[in-house]
């Protein structure tokens with residue numbers, strides 16, 4: 001019953017959206033897919049995957065397909081702050097764009113500094129025009145951390161040298177929905193790493209408006225497009241975790257659905273890159289994987305049209321979707337426990353966990369480190385056959 005009501009509610013919302021004139025009159029999703037050789041069947045398969053990712057019943061797949069077809073009804077303003085532009089680049093530079101990338105192309109980007117032809121005064125004019133014309137209706141996506149020290153003077157943009165801080169605040173004021181794209185915009189990113197000389201912060205720290213964080217370095221295109229589709233379907237904020245990340249994408253740890261998890265549980269670890277354990281696909285915790293502390297869906301959704309992800313390729317997760325990961329998760333190729341407990345016991349946690357005693361090891365970080373240590377102490381299968 002609830003399901004039927006929700007279906008009808010979404011259906012009527014999409015019906016309303018459909019009445020808006022398309023912002024890309026010369027293009028439709030069907031045509032775009034056709035041009036790229038993507039069949040309707042593949043498109044519907046993609047819509048079914050997206051429906052499952054947003055934790056909706058499979059019967060909502062036609063609504064998801066319809067929402068994707070309506071992504072050109074909502075204007076998007078995309079701002080760049082202090083960052084490497086990697087989040088945009090990862091979406092734009094793929095040589096074999098999947099359906100997620102094509103949808104991103106189809107979204108009506110009214111302002112995007114990397115993509116637009118305009119520069120200088122014209123670009124500045126385009127931005128204020130878009131904000132004025134679509135007041136209260138546009139989706140704001142911000143990439144990059146916001147320098148705040150000395151009134152934001154460490155980031156000035158355009159011929160009038162407005163600060164990134166003032167531009168982001170003004171754009172946020174009139175937006176219908178706001179997404180902080182990437183870890184820099186969500187939490188400050190590398191700019192905010194110690195000693196953070198520019199006072200860089202995440203977007204949510206400089207505006208009173210609700211901000212949905214979509215962290216990752218870069219975030220997957222699926223998570224970006226999924227958020228837009230969620231907004232089109234519901235018009236409301238998704239359920240968020242303590243760091244304002246949508247739970248449908250960031251509700252589980254990398255570790256929870258990792259394909260190497262069986263090896264972690266069996267105490268089978270890669271001891272160093274290139275050893276026998278690495279060849280056998282053993283768990284990467286001891287060579288620095290931060291999957292047990294990182295909330296994201298990489299192990300389920302993967303990258304590059306779902307073909308692979310860092311752990312599958314043989315390197316541990318570096319925790320890029322967590323706040324302050326540059327400071328908190330390093331060194332990237334050592335277990336977190338080693339760094340955290342080095343000063344406490346004079347040795348890494350992997351070596352000291354057995355001395356401390358399992359009863360004391362209740363915190364997750366310590367517990368995971370202890371598991372790795374105990375596996376070694378008990379003579380769990382060695383990774384180096386020599």
Ligand code: SF4
Pocket residue numbers: 254255256258259260261262264282283284285289290291292311316317
């Ligand atoms: S520690 Fe890393 S490699 Fe090992 S199971 Fe967890 S996420 Fe996978």
Ligand code: SF4
Pocket residue numbers: 216217218254294295296298309310311316317318319320321
């Ligand atoms: S596997 Fe970890 S480091 Fe890699 S993208 Fe996902 S969250 Fe970031």
